[in-house]
Amino acid sequence: MNARQNKITIYRGSHQIGGCATEISTGKHRIIIDFGANLPDNDNEDVMTDEELTETVFGGRPCDGVLFTHYHGDHIGLYKKVPQNVPLYIGSTAKKILEILTEKIDSIPNMAEEGLPRIKNMECYSPGHKMIFGDIGITPFFVDHSALDAYMFLLEVGGKKILFTGDFREHGIVGRNDRLERMVQKYIGEVDILISEGTMLSRTKETNKNPIQTEDDLGNRARELFQENKESVILVSSTNLDSIMKFYHAVPWGMDFVCDAYQAKLMLAAMADKGNYHEYRREFIHGKPRRLYIIGDMEGLGAEQNCCRADFSILKNKGFTMLVRENKQVFKAIMEKYMTDPLVIYSKWIGYLKGKHANAKIGDFIGSHRMEILHTSGHAYVETIEKLIRLTNPKTIIPMHTECADAFGEIAEFAPYRDRITVLQDKEEYSF
Numbered sequence: 364m365n366a367r368q369n370k371i372t373i374y375r376g377s378h379q380i381g382g383c384a385t386e387i388s389t390g391k392h393r394i395i396i397d398f399g400a401n402l403p404d405n406d407n408e409d410v411m412t413d414e415e416l417t418e419t420v421f422g423g424r425p426c427d428g429v430l431f432t433h434y435h436g437d438h439i440g441l442y443k444k445v446p447q448n449v450p451l452y453i454g455s456t457a458k459k460i461l462e463i464l465t466e467k468i469d470s471i472p473n474m475a476e477e478g479l480p481r482i483k484n485m486e487c488y489s490p491g492h493k494m495i496f497g498d499i500g501i502t503p504f505f506v507d508h509s510a511l512d513a514y515m516f517l518l519e520v521g522g523k524k525i526l527f528t529g530d531f532r533e534h535g536i537v538g539r540n541d542r543l544e545r546m547v548q549k550y551i552g553e554v555d556i557l558i559s560e561g562t563m564l565s566r567t568k569e570t571n572k573n574p575i576q577t578e579d580d581l582g583n584r585a586r587e588l589f590q591e592n593k594e595s596v597i598l599v600s601s602t603n604l605d606s607i608m609k610f611y612h613a614v615p616w617g618m619d620f621v622c623d624a625y626q627a628k629l630m631l632a633a634m635a636d637k638g639n640y641h642e643y644r645r646e647f648i649h650g651k652p653r654r655l656y657i658i659g660d661m662e663g664l665g666a667e668q669n670c671c672r673a674d675f676s677i678l679k680n681k682g683f684t685m686l687v688r689e690n691k692q693v694f695k696a697i698m699e700k701y702m703t704d705p706l707v708i709y710s711k712w713i714g715y716l717k718g719k720h721a722n723a724k725i726g727d728f729i730g731s732h733r734m735e736i737l738h739t740s741g742h743a744y745v746e747t748i749e750k751l752i753r754l755t756n757p758k759t760i761i762p763m764h765t766e767c768a769d770a771f772g773e774i775a776e777f778a779p780y781r782d783r784i785t786v787l788q789d790k791e792e793y794s795f
């Protein structure tokens with residue numbers, strides 16, 4: 364076999380955050396890792412459009428499968444464009460979450476094409492179990508990220524080991540107790556090539572200023588805020604389940620937790636699968652489980668799921684927090700009708716509040732309400748990436764999912780590894 368036939372190609376994502384698609388090919392077989400949409404505020408004109416990307420990746424060439432690392436749109440968003448004869452793979456909890464999410468999206472009037480049938484057809488990989496695609500072996504490993512049920516992939520191709528990180532971190536629920544380090548030491552070891560995300564490399568200033576470094580920090584501060592504020596709303600991504608479960612457990616007993624049926628279904632799916640993590644268990648006090656109070660249509664939820672309809676004449680007396688989304692009028696209407704002076708807890712990336720990525724809908728939603736920012740990143744800090752490099756001792760490091768690929772070697776923590784860094788351009792083939 365000619366080893367040089369083995370190639371890595373980052374079609375998109377070598378120099379930007381999101382919109383990624385990476386190919387591993389051997390001449391006989393090829394697989395694609397992630398097939399993501401560009402982030403909505405992407406103004407990078409040098410990268411391929413979604414149409415160009417689809418044509419370049421799939422145009423007339425067979426493909427053994429597309430493996431998604433996790434359910435974020437910038438990694439999975441173009442799944443409908445993958446040819447029907449190419450199988451799609453994802454984690455099993457991630458698939459359930461996608462089903463709930465896609466059902467919601469499909470119900471929006473004038474949606475061009477339903478997504479749910481394709482999602483339901485996705486195959487599930489399981490952590491630690493190697494899959495074989497001809498001469499390519501892939502083992503998924505469960506990692507911490509702001510999307511629940513995210514994975515790194517260990518690829519074995521032509522006697523070489525490649526670790527593809529996807530999005531990851533170690534300061535959330537799953538990453539606690541040095542889980543990343545233990546996992547890498549036990550199951551992965553040293554690798555030839557490390558393909559690592561580097562989202563936070565352009566955000567080190569904001570990281571250093573943020574008093575909330577971990578999901579534990581977030582939960583602790585949330586507990587204080589709920590005690591000080593009888594009424595609050597939380598602007599958080601509906602699928603950022605680590606933070607949502609931290610908020611859920613931080614509500615003092617006697618106060619209540621309110622959300623809509625869609626959000627409750629996402630939480631229930633996460634709780635059903637990830638109960639081996641304490642935060643993903645239902646909260647009980649004196650044998651009584653905490654209820655989820657549902658606004659709007661119950662969508663089939665009821666006592667069996669420990670859900671009941673929100674009655675604000677009662678909730679108002681007890682005090683409550685409510686998970687909200689800026690694009691849903693119903694939340695704003697409830698705030699105006701039933702809440703006197705709610706605290707807005709802002710739990711998304713601060714870049715959406717001001718500057719070039721500012722989101723006007725979020726600004727409108729917050730208006731003149733009192734606000735506290737309570738958010739931790741979904742991505743690895745510099746020291747976590749450095750730790751992964753140290754543990755895997757790769758001969759070659761390829762950065763991606765970052766705005767700082769070219770400056771990767773200039774980061775002080777990475778200085779000892781500077782000569783191992785290879786920066787690829789989109790579509791450039793890297794032979795190994």
Ligand SMILES: [Zn+2]
Nearest residue numbers: 433435510530
């Ligand atoms: Zn992600």
